[in-house]
Amino acid sequence: MKTEVTPVATLRLDEFNMKRDTFRRAGLEAIDRGEVALLLLAGGMGTRLGYDGPKGTYPIEADKSIFACLFDNLREEIGDRSIPFFVMTSDKNDEATRAFFEEKNYFGYDPSQICFYRQEMAQATDFDGAPLYEDVNVPATSPNGNGGFFKSLIKAGYRKKLEGVRWLNVFGVDNVLAKIADPEFIGALICEGKHAGVKAVMKTGPDEKVGVVCARNGRPSVIDYTQMTEEMCNERDKDGNLVYAAGVTVNYLFDTSILLSTLNEGLPVHKVEKKIPYLSDIHGRPWRLGSEPGEHIEPTEPNGYKYEIMITDLIEDFPDFLPVEVEREKEFAPVKNLHGVDSVDSARELLKRNGK
Ligand code: UTP
Numbered sequence: 001m002k003t004e005v006t007p008v009a010t011l012r013l014d015e016f017n018m019k020r021d022t023f024r025r026a027g028l029e030a031i032d033r034g035e036v037a038l039l040l041l042a043g044g045m046g047t048r049l050g051y052d053g054p055k056g057t058y059p060i061e062a063d064k065s066i067f068a069c070l071f072d073n074l075r076e077e078i079g080d081r082s083i084p085f086f087v088m089t090s091d092k093n094d095e096a097t098r099a100f101f102e103e104k105n106y107f108g109y110d111p112s113q114i115c116f117y118r119q120e121m122a123q124a125t126d127f128d129g130a131p132l133y134e135d136v137n138v139p140a141t142s143p144n145g146n147g148g149f150f151k152s153l154i155k156a157g158y159r160k161k162l163e164g165v166r167w168l169n170v171f172g173v174d175n176v177l178a179k180i181a182d183p184e185f186i187g188a189l190i191c192e193g194k195h196a197g198v199k200a201v202m203k204t205g206p207d208e209k210v211g212v213v214c215a216r217n218g219r220p221s222v223i224d225y226t227q228m229t230e231e232m233c234n235e236r237d238k239d240g241n242l243v244y245a246a247g248v249t250v251n252y253l254f255d256t257s258i259l260l261s262t263l264n265e266g267l268p269v270h271k272v273e274k275k276i277p278y279l280s281d282i283h284g285r286p287w288r289l290g291s292e293p294g295e296h297i298e299p300t301e302p303n304g305y306k307y308e309i310m311i312t313d314l315i316e317d318f319p320d321f322l323p324v325e326v327e328r329e330k331e332f333a334p335v336k337n338l339h340g341v342d343s344v345d346s347a348r349e350l351l352k353r354n355g356k
Helices: 013-032 066-078 094-103 146-155 183-192 230-234 256-261 311-317 344-353
Strands: 036-041 059-061 085-089 114-118 121-123 133-135 141-143 167-172 196-202 212-216 219-223 246-255 270-274 278-281 293-297 304-308 322-325
Touching: 013 183, 013 322, 036 146, 059 344, 085 094, 085 146, 094 114, 114 146, 121 304, 146 167, 146 311, 167 183, 167 256, 183 196, 183 246, 183 322, 219 311, 246 256, 246 311, 246 322
Parallel strands: 036 085, 036 167, 085 114, 133 278, 196 322
Antiparallel strands: 121 141, 167 246, 196 246, 212 219, 212 246, 270 304, 278 293
């Protein structure tokens, strides 16, 4: 069957601003009834940043880590309330992440509300699909993408902790301006009768490389910029606005009852070309079971695939999905690279501009 991609309406800033007080009230009531929990996606490898440690521990200011920024942002939203705060790590960074939280005294947050768990790992391969090894008999593995956050959470035994929690605010580790547990965002979904939503930044132009919200055969979805045709990128409405313009940030709200109903469903696995450190044999080829080990290689170009499931695929399981426009300058400062676009440099500049 041919997939039909169609636009989805965004809750634009002007409308949001008009309803802000109502949203705020509804969101705070939900928080005070214990219906909201946070889930920090901190299992990624952060390879583009090239920092030797969990990305959240990166000192974005001389004396302030990315994690510390996120907790400051949280306090701005909910004051001294405390709600469950899940932290998804991976085998690669779990111990270092936990140790950092402890060393920093859980950033002043109630430690009994902070629940760590590990996501699953996936075997990396070369371009022919043969497994790579990081050491003799040790497969090269990497975190299996952020799409499995809920399955791993339940597998880790946190179902009980979710009782009464209607909204899970799932957010990435790297946006230092992210407003989390934002009552106005939560209230917007409640008041508009939606079951899932995302904070969206409107595209600056047709060519910006960001995934945007759309519908596929009527189901809510996110389309990657690589899949968008020239025509879609440039399509405008009667007011001259781009039709496919709601760029997703990693700040989602999900109705947990629907997340629970998706547990038995599989998500597509994406092959992603990456630089994968591996052990060679004595001939310089990737080491295979039974061969003579050579040396450890740090490739400078992609040499194989990692296998990932993505949070954006989960959205199709929801009956609706509301993109809520945010002010880019105030809420979007992702740290992906050291310099240039979406970098430590640009995030520092944005923090300063926001008086943080
Ligand atoms: P990114 O794709 O930007 O993060 O994920 P990354 O994979 O860590 O970065 P690069 O590409 O290697 O530089 C967005 C969010 O999803 C989390 C990340 O930690 C980040 O918060 N994530 C990603 C996971 O929690 N697990 C994963 O397996 C992948």
